Amino acid sequence: MHFRARTAILAAACWLGVGTRAWGQTPASLDSLRRGLGAVSARIDSLEAGLCPVESATVASKPSGNARADSLAAALDRLNRRVEAMRPVGCTGRAGAESTAPDTTEAQPAAQVPPQPPEQQPSVPAPATRTGGAYMNLGFVGLTDFGWSTESDVGSLQLGDHDPRVRGFTIPNVELALDGAVDPYFKGFSNIVYKLDENGETGVELEEAYFLTTSLPANLQIKAGQFFTEFGRQNPQHPHSWAFVDQPLVLNRMFGPDGLRSQGVRVSWLVPTSWYTEALISVLNSAGGTTFSFRSDESSDIHGGAPAESGVRTVQDLLFVPRIATSIDLTDTQVLLVGASAAFGPNNSGPDANTQIYGADVYWKWKSSTARQGFPFVSSQTEVLYRRYDAAARVAVDDPVVTLPPEALSDRGIYSQVLWGLKPRWIAGLRGEFASGDSAAFGSPLRGDRFRLAPNVTWYPTEFSKLRLQYNYDHRQGIGSDHSVWFQFEFVLGAHASHKF
């Protein structure tokens, strides 16, 4: 069919060409015919290319007074109609792909369209092929640290679980991330962490495994399973997306070496304001190794006593973490994001003891409007936290004959970091931190004054690899100053989930 249409056009074009030479008259009507021919030809080309050309307005064929020109115009009209008639056929099936007839019209719209394989109809999704699994994104991140510190017991200085813990080499974090759509209603995500400890023993932890709803009404969203609690800015982030080698001091003191995460449910509401505001509340188990300030087995570090055993009796035995975050675009190139979080739950200094943690976070970012690969940019992130830990009367772990008096333990800390994306793939960072706790009836290295300053430089050869050099100046009250230098290398395989802002 295309062949026939093409032949007709060729014939018309030749005729027109001959006519032009022979008469050299009525240039206006000839021009309009020529344009019309060009348009029809382009639409046939589209058909051939497997596209679905819509019907175009037929070139107006006003009688020109010249019989041959008028009859040509009529022929063009008929051709247009034939193309229209071919349209549904061309759109539902395949025809004429092998046509490579040369185009001889003066204007050669799409004359060089090569033969193309069958195309999809616009509204029918193309069959998808994917890297990795068909229904699941698979990502793998490996992190290696290397360095040296003036403190020989590096583990007493670098308290985070994903920090370098010894002089020399450490592999503190290897993540296997799996995610994908479960069905039309849920998404699933899982992060399994492998790490080698100081003795070279492999540890495995189910860091996160949760599902997320995708189609709840009223701007609601529910997450359930085991997940990093959305308190502040850095706690929900994986070590892979941290801007520094180690966990901030204040987060370590409030949430422990692994950050705050537990099993539970989080409900989020995107508030229907014209700027971004999200309100969230998480309800979680308060016990376990990663609920440090609550009923964690390791909480003796905070209250100095032997942990009391308690199960869940009422709703008050659960941990509640509300958060509100809001953001505005200050200018076309600057964004401000502020948040306030809190965590309320029982602790295990005694059967009815409670903890309250309050936090505020501010993030600001400027990115050039002609950024190349996201650079240059400047960002600043600050988090400040306060904890009131109501410790009950408890038996001291150091000396079982001593009973520590009931007391309210107050702790606070802040960290502030600035990142400067100098040029593509290069980031310079500076972080300052301070943490302190009021005096109590016992001593704990986790509650004394501590200051740390850390400049670093990160180079990303690509988005999938990272080299980082960091220096830490550390001052612990009563212990003194230490200096550490850490080198970090990271690689990413597969489709690692993209990061939130």
Added chain:
Amino acid sequence: MTIILLARMAAAALFALPGIGSWSSKKLTVVATTPDLASLAKVIGGDAVEVKALAKPTEDPHYVDAKPSHIVTLNRADVLIEGGAELELGWLPPLLESARNAKIAAGAPGRIVASQGIRMLEVPTTFDRSKGDVHPFGNPHFLLDPLNVKLIVAQMAERFGLVDPKTADLFKTNLRTFDAALDLKLAAWQKQLAPYRGAKIVTYHQDFVYLAKRFNLDVVATLEPKPGISPSPAHLAKVIATMKAANARVILVQPYQNRRTAETVARQTDAVVLDIGQQPGALKNTDTYFALMDYMVGTLATALREQK
């Protein structure tokens, strides 16, 4: 500053009330990830749609920040048009996850993936990142081929009509008008570039392949050694040698690419550096797709004529 902020927030609060503000209008709210798709959506949607683009015209569409204001924009969208082919992979998925808008969920009529149905170029046969950040679905810069645009606008008109059936006829009419105009434009552009068939050009990234194919130009080298990998001196030396051997004397650079690298190469090859934005609005007087292509084709034709 604080006062301005407070005023902004107060104004925003006012507009957030039901029934007030632009969001409550009857117009279809169309969000496009990039300005080129947005400009096409404006043509097809006409006055019946409100179009917003997430990426800025001057911004590299691979590296857009997933900033929270985009979450709100996506939350209220009736239609989302994305380029697809993993162009927006680094930033769109987390935004959509937070936007929780079923109207633009994958597979919904309100979700338009522009790359669907496009015959993609440079689809890799193996997935191997040692060859650079190669998109597994092929090169996503396909809007520079007007025939691809025809396919995309047809899809837009169809989907807009599905989402807003009352206005479907208007979308069809707009499509017909645009399509006819594009046929004529394409003919004119091809005529303009016809004298330079086979002309050798150099680009910074592999982002002009569709343009080159449609208009019979030959991209003999890219300043990036591999997609997404910054130019190295060794590679640039090779590019310079290639350009001299092929007598290629035109280098195309987008606003977010490193013009200085291109200038250095141009000095040594007696070439000219052309600033060409692929996004409408990236350069002056290129606010629509036609204006953009007119500019692009015109600039190329002029440069190729002068360098001949």
